[in-house]
Amino acid sequence: MPGPAAEDLEDLYENAPCGYLSLGPDGRIVKSNKTLSRWLGVAAEELRGQRLRDLLSIAGQIFYETHFAPLLRMQGFFDEVALDLITADGAPLHVLANAAERRDADGGLLFTRVTVFRATERRRYERELVDATETAQAESRMSKGQLLAEHEAAELREQFIAVLGHDLRNPLAAIDGGTNLLMREPQSEKSQRVIGLIRGSVLRMSGLIDNVMDFARGRLGGGIQLSRSSRPLALTLEQVVGELRTSYPEREIELNLDATAEVEADHARLAQLFSNLLANAITHGAVDRPVRVDATMGATGLELSVANAGPPIPPAAIEQLFQPFYRSNPQSRVQGLGLGLYIAAQIAEAHGGRIDVTSDATETRFTFHLPQVEKRA
Amino acid sequence: MTVISRNHVVTAGAGLRPMIFAHGFGCDQNMWRLVAPAFEADHLTVLFDHVGAGKSDLTAYDAGKYSTLKGYADDLVEIGRALGVTGGVFVGHSVSAMIGVLASIKAPDMFESLVLVGPSPRYIDAEGYHGGFTATQVEELLASLADNHMGWSAAMAPAIMGNADRPELGEELTNSFCRTDPAIARQFARTTFTSDNRADLHQVTVRTLILQCSDDIIAPEAVGAYVRDNIAGSEMKILDATGHCPNLSAPAEVIAAIRDFI
Numbered sequence: 060m061p062g063p064a065a066e067d068l069e070d071l072y073e074n075a076p077c078g079y080l081s082l083g084p085d086g087r088i089v090k091s092n093k094t095l096s097r098w099l100g101v102a103a104e105e106l107r108g109q110r111l112r113d114l115l116s117i118a119g120q121i122f123y124e125t126h127f128a129p130l131l132r133m134q135g136f137f138d139e140v141a142l143d144l145i146t147a148d149g150a151p152l153h154v155l156a157n158a159a160e161r162r163d164a165d166g167g168l169l170f171t172r173v174t175v176f177r178a179t180e181r182r183r184y185e186r187e188l189v190d191a192t193e194t195a196q197a198e199s200r201m202s203k204g205q206l207l208a209e210h211e212a213a214e215l216r217e218q219f220i221a222v223l224g225h226d227l228r229n230p231l232a233a234i235d236g237g238t239n240l241l242m243r244e245p246q247s248e249k250s251q252r253v254i255g256l257i258r259g260s261v262l263r264m265s266g267l268i269d270n271v272m273d274f275a276r277g278r279l280g281g282g283i284q285l286s287r288s289s290r291p292l293a294l295t296l297e298q299v300v301g302e303l304r305t306s307y308p309e310r311e312i313e314l315n316l317d318a319t320a321e322v323e324a325d326h327a328r329l330a331q332l333f334s335n336l337l338a339n340a341i342t343h344g345a346v347d348r349p350v351r352v353d354a355t356m357g358a359t360g361l362e363l364s365v366a367n368a369g370p371p372i373p374p375a376a377i378e379q380l381f382q383p384f385y386r387s388n389p390q391s392r393v394q395g396l397g398l399g400l401y402i403a404a405q406i407a408e409a410h411g412g413r414i415d416v417t418s419d420a421t422e423t424r425f426t427f428h429l430p431q432v433e434k435r436a
Numbered sequence: 437m438t439v440i441s442r443n444h445v446v447t448a449g450a451g452l453r454p455m456i457f458a459h460g461f462g463c464d465q466n467m468w469r470l471v472a473p474a475f476e477a478d479h480l481t482v483l484f485d486h487v488g489a490g491k492s493d494l495t496a497y498d499a500g501k502y503s504t505l506k507g508y509a510d511d512l513v514e515i516g517r518a519l520g521v522t523g524g525v526f527v528g529h530s531v532s533a534m535i536g537v538l539a540s541i542k543a544p545d546m547f548e549s550l551v552l553v554g555p556s557p558r559y560i561d562a563e564g565y566h567g568g569f570t571a572t573q574v575e576e577l578l579a580s581l582a583d584n585h586m587g588w589s590a591a592m593a594p595a596i597m598g599n600a601d602r603p604e605l606g607e608e609l610t611n612s613f614c615r616t617d618p619a620i621a622r623q624f625a626r627t628t629f630t631s632d633n634r635a636d637l638h639q640v641t642v643r644t645l646i647l648q649c650s651d652d653i654i655a656p657e658a659v660g661a662y663v664r665d666n667i668a669g670s671e672m673k674i675l676d677a678t679g680h681c682p683n684l685s686a687p688a689e690v691i692a693a694i695r696d697f698i
Contacts, residue, residue: 085678086678086679112653116576116580117569117573117576117577118573118576118577118579118580119580120653121577121629121653121654122577122580124653124654124679124680124681125460125461125462125463125530125654125680126462126463128679128680128681128684128685129462129463129467129681129684132681132684132685133466133469133684
C-alpha cells in the first residue's frame, strides 16, 4: 500500500494535467487518458481504434499528413506542433502536441506516444502577435512610401525655386538699367515720381529674390557663404534705411546709432539681414507708428534691434516665425513668401550670432546679437 | 543561375539509366531519402527541390509561373534536358505525380516509365468524379493555411533540433526538412489543391504504374482507380502501407513495387 507521500502512477497517467494517447504501429489509438477524454468529451473506449487525424479538422488532417506525419517518420519525434482537435460538440480544442516513436531493438515501430497540452490562450496570443506584425509591416511600407514621396516633393520644390530665382534676376536687372538711363535725362515731375516707385519696387523684388536664392542654396547643400570684412556699421545700416525709405516713403523709420565702430562681418549679408528685419517691421507694424532701429556695441558684441508697434505675436506663433514659408496669415496678399525671417536667422547663425524676439502690447522687437571677438578702435 | 542550382539538383548512382524522383507538397527531396539510394547501384538517381521548397533558389519563385502545375512541369523538363535525360524513369509523389504526367506529355522522349505515388488529378469532387474533398473543405484548408502561421512555425521548431537517437539523419536534414517559406507554401497549397488535370491523363503515352496507399485521405483509392482507368495501359498496385507518405513509412514496399515495374 503506498504511503501518503508516494505517487499513484495509474492516477498520474489518467488524470495528468496533460492529455496522453498512444498509437499502435498502424497509427490507430490503443490507449488514451481521462484528461484527454474530458477535454474532448469523448470516452477512451470511443477513441480506441481511431487515428490521430480523425480527431482533426479536414485542414488539420491535410496538414498533418503532408507535414507532421513525414516529420515524425523522418526524425522519430516532433515537438511543439500546433494542432486543432475537434471536440464532441464540434468546437476546436487548440493544443500543442509532442510525439515520439517507441521502437524495438530491431527498429520495428511499437508505439507512437503523443502528449497534448491545451494552448487556447497561447494560440490567441500568437495570433495577435502575427496580426500585429502584419499591421506593423503594412504601416512601415506605407510610411516609407510617404517619406520618399515627401522627400521628392521637397527636392523638386527647392530646385524649382532656385531656377525661378535665377531667371527672375535678369529681367529685373534690365528694368533697373532702364530706370537708371531715364534718370540721366530730364523728366517731368510725374515721371520722376513714377520712376522712383519703379526703383522702390525693383529694390523690394531684388531683396525677395536674394532670399529665395539663399533659401534654395541652403536647402540644396550650398549653405550661406560669408565674405567678412571690417567696415563701419553706420554705412551699412544707413544704406538699407535709405532704400527702405524709398520703397515706403509714407513710413517713418527712426535710426538710433550708438555703434559707430567698425564691425567685422559680411556686410552684404548684414545688410540683407537688416533689410529683412526692417521690411518685416514695416509690413506687420502699425502703419501710423514709427519703426525704431537701435544699434549698440556692448561687451559681448553688437546688438541691433528693430521694433514696431502693433498687435503682439501670439506665443505659439513665435516658435514658427523662423521656419521657411511661415506666414502669420496665409490668406493675406500683402505679405511675401515667408522667407525673410528664415534667411535673417540663417545669416545670424552663419555669423555665430542669433536673433531674439520679444512681443507684447507695447512693441514687437527683433534683436540681432553679433558676437565680436575683437573690437577694433 | 543554372537549372541545377535553381532546383538544387542532386545526382548519385553508378548506373546509366536516369531515374528522377520528385517530392510533393509539404517537404522536399529528403522525402526520397529512404527509397532513392536503393536504385543507385544500377541507375543514375536525380533528386531535386521544387522552387520554393528545400534548398531551391527562393529568388526564382514567380507567383504567376507557379500558379499552375505547368510551371513546375516546365522546370522538370528543363532539369531533364539539362541532364540529357531520355528514356528515363520518373517517380513522383503526391502532387508531383501530375507534374510528371504534364512533363511526359511535353517531352514524350524524356521518360519511358512513370511511377505515380499517391496521384490525384483533382482533389475537389465534381459531377461524376470523387476527389475526396468538397470545394468548401479545400477553401477551409487554404483559409486555415492563410492565417495559421503557427502551424508553419511550429513545424519548424522540431526540424531545427538535432536528433540524438537517429544521428544518421544529420544536421543538414533536421535543419531543412519541411522548411518552407509560409507565403510560398500557401500558394503551392492553392496550386495543388485547386488543380484539375483529368483531361491530361488521356495524353500520357508512356507505361505507368500507380502506387496506391491503403487509407490515404489525400489521394483515396477511388482516385487512384480513376487515374488507372484514364491512362491507357497503366497498372495500379495497392500498397499495404497506410497514409499519404509510403516513401517514408514503408520504403521497402515502395522499392520492391518500383523494381518489379522497371
